[in-house]
Amino acid sequence: MDSGWRRAGEAASERPGLRDALTAAQPWPDGDPLAQRWFATLAAYAPAPAFVRDREGRYLWVNAAYAHLYQLDPQAVAGRRVEEIDRPADAAQFLALDQDVLASRRPVRHTLEFRHPDGTPGQVVGHRFVLDSSGGPCVGGIYSDVTSHTRALEEKAAADEEMHALRERTGLAVVTLTPDGRVERASGGAVQLLGAARSELEGSAALDHLDPATDPGPTARHWQDLLAGRTSRASTVVRLRVADGGRLLRADLAAVRAHGVTDRVVAVLTPLGAPSPRAVRVSPLQLRVLTLMAGGEPNSGMAALLGLSRQALDYHLRRLRELLRAASRPEMVARAYALGILDATAWPPRATAGVLHC
Structure with missing residues (x-):
C-alpha cells in the first residue's frame, strides 16, 4: 500500500483539475513544477484525512490518511464516486454537504459520522471548502479522525457515572x-x-x-x-x-x-464497632482471654491454655471488666464485639486485625 500512496503523491500535480486546485493559493512563483510536486507530496502524506471531489461527487484526489479510513489504497479511491465508497445514507449526506458548500462558497466546519468497511462507527471533525479550477469549482475537505477520542470520552463518562453511583448511591x-x-x-x-x-x-x-x-x-x-x-x-x-x-x-x-x-x-x-467516648486498649494477653471467653471456654480451660494461675486469670478478667465497663462475662463479650475489638465476621472468635493494643 505504501507504493500506492507514493504514486498518489507523485501523480497529484500531474492531474489537470487537481493541479489548478492545489496551486490556487501557492506561496511560490507561478509555474514552479518542483514546488507543486513538493506540496502534492506533503498533502498526500499529511496525517489529517483530506480529499478533493468534483461537483458530481467524483473523487479527484485523496491522501493516504483519507484512504486509510476506508482501508483502501488512495489509487483505489481516486476516480470513483462517493456512492461507490460510502454507504448510501452516508453518501447522500456527504453530497448534500458538497452542494451546500458550492452554493454558499463559504467554508463549513462540522462533525461527520460514518461507517468503516467492517461496520464499526467512525467520526471526523474538520472543514469543507470550495476549490476553483479550470474545470469549474470542486470541493475540498480536511478532517481529523476523532473516533478513538470520542470513544475514550464516552468510556470516561461511563466510568465517572459508575464511580459516582458507587460513591453516592451505595x-x-x-x-x-x-x-x-x-x-x-x-x-x-x-x-x-x-x-x-x-x-x-x-x-x-x-x-x-x-x-x-x-x-x-x-x-x-x-x-x-x-x-x-x-x-x-x-x-x-x-x-x-x-x-x-x-x-x-x-x-x-x-x-x-x-x-x-x-x-x-x-x-x-x-x-468495626459502635461509637464510644473513649478508646479501649487491651493487651495481647487480654485479647486472648476475650477470644477464648467468646468461644465459650471456662475459666479453668482459659487458665490452662494461657499458662496462667487462677489468681492471674482473675486479675486479667477484673481489668477487662474495668476497661469494658461490663459486669459479667456475656456483657464483656458483647461489648468487645460492639466496640470492634473482636471480629464480628469470623468464627472461631478472633481479634480484629490491627486493633489497638496497650
Missing part, C-alpha cells in the same frame, strides 16, 4: 485524599459515618480526624508505601473522631496513579 464511606494527606472529596456515606458536614471534611487534613489515642505509625508506613509505589493497596485500622466521640474503623487504601506517580489515595472506611 452508601459506601469513601474518602479521596491528596498526596499531602488532605481530604479532597468525601462521599455521602463518609459524611454520615463521621457525623461531619461535607464542607468540614473536604480540604481538611486527614490527621486532624484521628482520635488522639490512635498511634499513627502503622498507618503512616502504609501511606508512605502507597506514595512511593511500593504497593498499590493497603488496609489499616484507625480510630477516628466522630460526632459521638470516637469510632474504630478499617481503612482500605488504594493508590490512584497518573503519569507513573501516586496522584491520590482512595480510602473506603468500614466501621
Whole structure:
C-alpha cells in the first residue's frame, strides 16, 4: 500500500483539475513544477484525512490518511464516486454537504459520522471548502479522525457515572485524599459515618480526624508505601473522631496513579464497632482471654491454655471488666464485639486485625 500512496503523491500535480486546485493559493512563483510536486507530496502524506471531489461527487484526489479510513489504497479511491465508497445514507449526506458548500462558497466546519468497511462507527471533525479550477469549482475537505477520542470520552463518562453511583448511591464511606494527606472529596456515606458536614471534611487534613489515642505509625508506613509505589493497596485500622466521640474503623487504601506517580489515595472506611467516648486498649494477653471467653471456654480451660494461675486469670478478667465497663462475662463479650475489638465476621472468635493494643 505504501507504493500506492507514493504514486498518489507523485501523480497529484500531474492531474489537470487537481493541479489548478492545489496551486490556487501557492506561496511560490507561478509555474514552479518542483514546488507543486513538493506540496502534492506533503498533502498526500499529511496525517489529517483530506480529499478533493468534483461537483458530481467524483473523487479527484485523496491522501493516504483519507484512504486509510476506508482501508483502501488512495489509487483505489481516486476516480470513483462517493456512492461507490460510502454507504448510501452516508453518501447522500456527504453530497448534500458538497452542494451546500458550492452554493454558499463559504467554508463549513462540522462533525461527520460514518461507517468503516467492517461496520464499526467512525467520526471526523474538520472543514469543507470550495476549490476553483479550470474545470469549474470542486470541493475540498480536511478532517481529523476523532473516533478513538470520542470513544475514550464516552468510556470516561461511563466510568465517572459508575464511580459516582458507587460513591453516592451505595452508601459506601469513601474518602479521596491528596498526596499531602488532605481530604479532597468525601462521599455521602463518609459524611454520615463521621457525623461531619461535607464542607468540614473536604480540604481538611486527614490527621486532624484521628482520635488522639490512635498511634499513627502503622498507618503512616502504609501511606508512605502507597506514595512511593511500593504497593498499590493497603488496609489499616484507625480510630477516628466522630460526632459521638470516637469510632474504630478499617481503612482500605488504594493508590490512584497518573503519569507513573501516586496522584491520590482512595480510602473506603468500614466501621468495626459502635461509637464510644473513649478508646479501649487491651493487651495481647487480654485479647486472648476475650477470644477464648467468646468461644465459650471456662475459666479453668482459659487458665490452662494461657499458662496462667487462677489468681492471674482473675486479675486479667477484673481489668477487662474495668476497661469494658461490663459486669459479667456475656456483657464483656458483647461489648468487645460492639466496640470492634473482636471480629464480628469470623468464627472461631478472633481479634480484629490491627486493633489497638496497650
